Amino acid sequence: MANIIFYLRGTKEPKKVYLRYRPNRDFNLSINTPFVIHSENWDDTTKQWDHSQIVKGAKTIETKKQNAEILDFNKRIETFKLDISNQIDNNLNLTAPQLKEHLKDFILKHYFAHKLETKKKYTIPDKLDALIDYYIQFRSVEDKTQGKKPISANTIKKYRGLKSTLMKFNKNLIVTDINNIFRNKLVKWFNEQGYTAQTQTKYLKDIKMLCRFAETEHNISKDVLAWKIDRNPDNVTKGLYLNFDKLAILETLDLTGSLDEVRDWLLISCYTALRVSELFSLDTANIVEDPNGRKFIKVIEKKNRNTKDKGIKYTALLPKVVDIMSKRGGKFPKVISEPYYNRQLKKLCKIAGFDEVVQSAKIEATENGNRRIEGEYPFYELVTSHIGRQTSVTLFGQFMDTETMQMMTNHHDKTLLEHYNKIDIDTKQLQKAKKVYEAFKNMNITPEQLN
DSSP: OOOEEEEEEOSSSSEEEEEEEEEETTEEEEEEEEEEEOGGGEETTTTEEOGGGSOTTOOSHHHHHHHHHHHHHHHHHHHHHHHHHHHHHTTTTSOHHHHHHHHHHHHHHHHOGGGSOTTOOOOOOSBHHHHHHHHHHHTTSOBTTTTBOOOOHHHHHHHHHHHHHHHHHOTTOBGGGOSHHHHHHHHHHHHHHTOOHHHHHHHHHHHHHHHHHHTTTSOOOHHHHTOOOOSSOOOTTTTOOOOHHHHHHHHHOOOOHHHHHHHHHHHHHHHHOOOHHHHTTOOGGGEEEOTTSOEEEEEEOGGGTTSTTTTEEEEEEOHHHHHHHHTTTSOOOOOOOHHHHHHHHHHHHHHTTOOOEEEEEEEEEETTEEEEEEEEEEHHHHOOTHHHHHHHHHHHTTTSOHHHHHHHHTOSOHHHHHHTOOSOHHHHHHHHHHHHHHHHHHTTOOGGGGO
């Protein structure tokens, strides 16, 4: 709960009550409240009407009325304090000036509604940087009537990244100027700056979404609304996964200390398809066992916390995972930070001898900032925490149907699931042909009988 205080301000009686919110030296917010009170009635310790003025056992109408007035004032100011605290807690991403405007608007609507101008209209900004800020604030509010949860911190970070990038391209960009010509110029600039196809796709999708959002108040070009954007462009890091031979090598490596912990976390991720954020939140207290002795663990997916199922899913603990846990008395390995995990993964794979040269891409510093640079690199240099999930989809996708794999990864979109499958196109197509062959076999018909 945000720590706010009330104080009196002014020279005339009754004085106005102001609130102050100052979480640190660089953030100082002071704003008028709807309350006024005489100085003699104000308790500067409790920041309320002096409770000692309440007459105990009041018998006269006058004293009873005064008691009721004191209690009502204190109740209203406490409710107000709670409302403002909640508004602050729900908008921690705002700067002091932005928060002040937000609170002034909230107070005006909820405590001075009779003073609102009925014709006043709050419009969606047309300047793109302001539009992004407005959208973040707008979508940070939960709307239960539409089943919409507030956007996550990662989503906010993504939109701020988009804003920063677009401001480098054009600081004065107006949403009504966005059309096919704009897209062509932007993509050309993206290419010059070394942005990957995946990054360009994400940015264009978000720009189109923002234009749709602004369409209710601005004349958006029909070009934008008709934009076609490849949802899954060629991935320059294709082919990076651990095959069964590599998994066997990892399992038999003689390791100790942190490398042993990292190896086991990697194997667990390969056999569960969990994201690293969920991997390091695994808790043995959430393990359940069915009557057949099969074990499952409840996981909360941070990425999907704001979805209808609140990010809850159960993951099967395969015998391989249970065996790994048995090394530590049924417990998971020690939790480590994601940056450290990524560094140690490279070291682990180098020790394992995974040094074959791979045509792929990795992030390197350039004159335009950090960019993915295509080239030939040793396998171990390219390994990140994503390889566990990619390995699961690539290896087990050969034996499971798409629907079952979606259950394992909790992907709602088959296209997104396919993004994690790193088998080359030729092998994928051959696998499809084999499935067709098996389908004929199950029908007791062989291709030879069709001659």
